[in-house]
Amino acid sequence: MQIQRVLILRVGLLLLLHYTSCIKSQLSPNFYANSCPNLLSIVSSTYQSLAARDNVVSPSTLRLGMHDCFIQGCDGSILISSTTRNAAEKDNMDNDLPQQAFDTIENIKRAVESSCPGAVSCADIVALASLEAVRFLGGPSLQIPLGRRDSQTSLAANVNGNIPRSNLGGDQLISLFASKGxxxxxxxxxxxxxxxxxxxxxxxxxxxxxxxxxxxxxxxxxxxxxxxxxxxxxxxxxxxxxxxxxxxxxxxxxxxxxxxxxxxxxxxxxxxxxxxxxxxxxxxxxxxxxxxxxxxxxFSIGVLTGTNGEIRNVCNRFNAS
Ligand code: HEM
Incomplete structure (x- = not known):
């Protein structure tokens, strides 16, 4: 009986590990090689022209990327605008992000849509734009795996406790980060x-x-x-x-x-x-x-892949709304 229980536990653990590695392996730097081969150059050139005009763009875009990932995973949920029926993440006080960051993502999405309609998620555009922000100001250049999909929910109430506040101590920071892996x-x-x-x-x-x-x-x-x-x-x-x-x-x-x-x-x-x-x-x-x-x-925290979520047409609205 004891041996059977151990075996069931082991098989369960193996299945869980397999499932997590599948999610990770669905993200790939070449994800859009066929569906949007010029994605990186479209994002890069659009980003650079926006950032060169306004120096708020780079810091605020990088911060937006972090906030997207820490609340419900890197799924573009931060980008959704509130409606009369739904108070979205963006409007929770803990976000307090400049409008320029949202406009940057929306502008890049528009440029990407005109070459590759319906192919690229807003969540991936957030990841790529955050990377551009780092690079634009002299930071490291790197390849980021792609293939995230966009959330179909965004709730202001979900923000609570997920964004670190500036009065936390070291132990609290360590445990909040640990809760995100x-x-x-x-x-x-x-x-x-x-x-x-x-x-x-x-x-x-x-x-x-x-x-x-x-x-x-x-x-x-x-x-x-x-x-x-x-x-x-x-x-x-x-x-x-x-x-x-x-x-x-x-x-x-x-x-x-x-x-x-x-x-x-x-x-x-x-x-x-x-x-x-x-x-x-x-x-x-x-x-x-x-x-x-x-x-x-x-940028791999809580990502949606495969057939989960959707590819939004515009970043600030769900397709169904
Ligand atoms: C360690 C926990 C963190 C805390 C407590 C924290 C808190 C803050 C606060 C309070 C601000 C100022 C916001 C304002 O007054 O408008 C800020 C700005 C910023 N944060 Fe963090 N942050 C943390 C981690 C991160 C991480 C992980 C990133 C990205 C990888 C990040 C990127 C930024 C950037 C780029 C700014 C400047 C934004 C701007 O100038 O518009 N932060 N952060």
């Missing part, structure tokens, strides 16, 4: 995305009361000048030395107690993440390699 190395590498872009004062001004031992006091004085009123929407660069350069200076900021968000600085405080911060601060090559690996991993 991402380990400590992914957490430290992906947080390096904060080498670009900006944060509103209200995300960190609770740290400006002089009580935070891990905040450089000169930096605090400077930030008080940039954020004179508590809770404001003024913006400050996450990595002030190069807000539009994808490099490893973010990690040196942390070594100098100049991590803007509490969650940034937590990586240099927590014993499980501190060594990696030091390694990435010392070697941009090592950071880029780790970022590339973790980026592909992040």
């Amino acid at each position: 991402l380990d400590v190395s992914d957490l430290v590498a992906l947080s390096g995305a904060h080498t670009i872009g900006f944060s509103k004062c209200r995300q960190f001004d609770f740290r400006l009361n002089g009580q935070d031992p891990f905040y450089d006091q000169q930096f605090v004085a400077q930030l008080k000048g940039q954020c004179p009123l508590r809770g404001s929407s003024n913006v400050v660069a996450l990595d002030p030395s190069s807000p539009f350069g994808f490099d490893n200076s973010y990690y040196r900021d942390l070594q100098n107690n100049r991590g803007l968000l509490l969650t940034d600085q937590a990586l240099f405080v927590h014993p499980q993440t501190k060594d990696l911060v030091n390694q990435f601060a010392a070697s941009q090559t090592q950071f880029f390699q780790a970022f590339a690996t973790s980026f592909v991993k992040m």
Whole structure:
């Protein structure tokens, strides 16, 4: 009886492993080789012309990619607009993403549709545009597996607890990332995305009361000048030395107690993440390699493949609506 139970458990486990590897193997860099052979060049040229006109585009598009994956998987659910019947993810306060990021995806989708109608998912366009954002600002270039399909649901209520808030401690960050299948190395590498872009004062001004031992006091004085009123929407660069350069200076900021968000600085405080911060601060090559690996991993969270989901006609609406 005992042996039978062990056998059933083993077979069950093997089937589960087989199922997960099938999902992964359905994503492939050549997924659109026949259905849209020029996909990468269409995405790249459209992206570059948009990003060159507006420097909000790259940081906000990369952040949108992360938010898509962390809520219900990388399935384009972040892109859906709310209707009178449905409050969508996008409108949950924890998202608070600039409209430029959504417009970027919609513009790329339009360009792709005119060459390859009905072939390419919005979820894949989000992944490719996020990669373009990294590349456009000098970060690593890599191949990303494709073949994601688009969700047919997007609920504002699903956002709760899935997007890390800027007041979390190291343990909480580690466990939130673990709940997405991402380990400590992914957490430290992906947080390096904060080498670009900006944060509103209200995300960190609770740290400006002089009580935070891990905040450089000169930096605090400077930030008080940039954020004179508590809770404001003024913006400050996450990595002030190069807000539009994808490099490893973010990690040196942390070594100098100049991590803007509490969650940034937590990586240099927590014993499980501190060594990696030091390694990435010392070697941009090592950071880029780790970022590339973790980026592909992040973009495989909860993907829909095969006949699941749909290929949306436009990214902000389900086909059935
Ligand atoms: C580790 C947990 C994380 C926390 C707590 C966090 C939190 C935040 C916050 C509060 C902002 C400022 C938003 C605003 O005020 O508008 C921000 C910006 C940003 N985040 Fe994160 N984030 C995290 C991880 C990530 C990851 C994994 C990525 C991508 C791989 C990412 C990419 C970005 C980018 C590019 C910006 C700048 C956006 C812009 O300038 O429009 N973040 N993040």
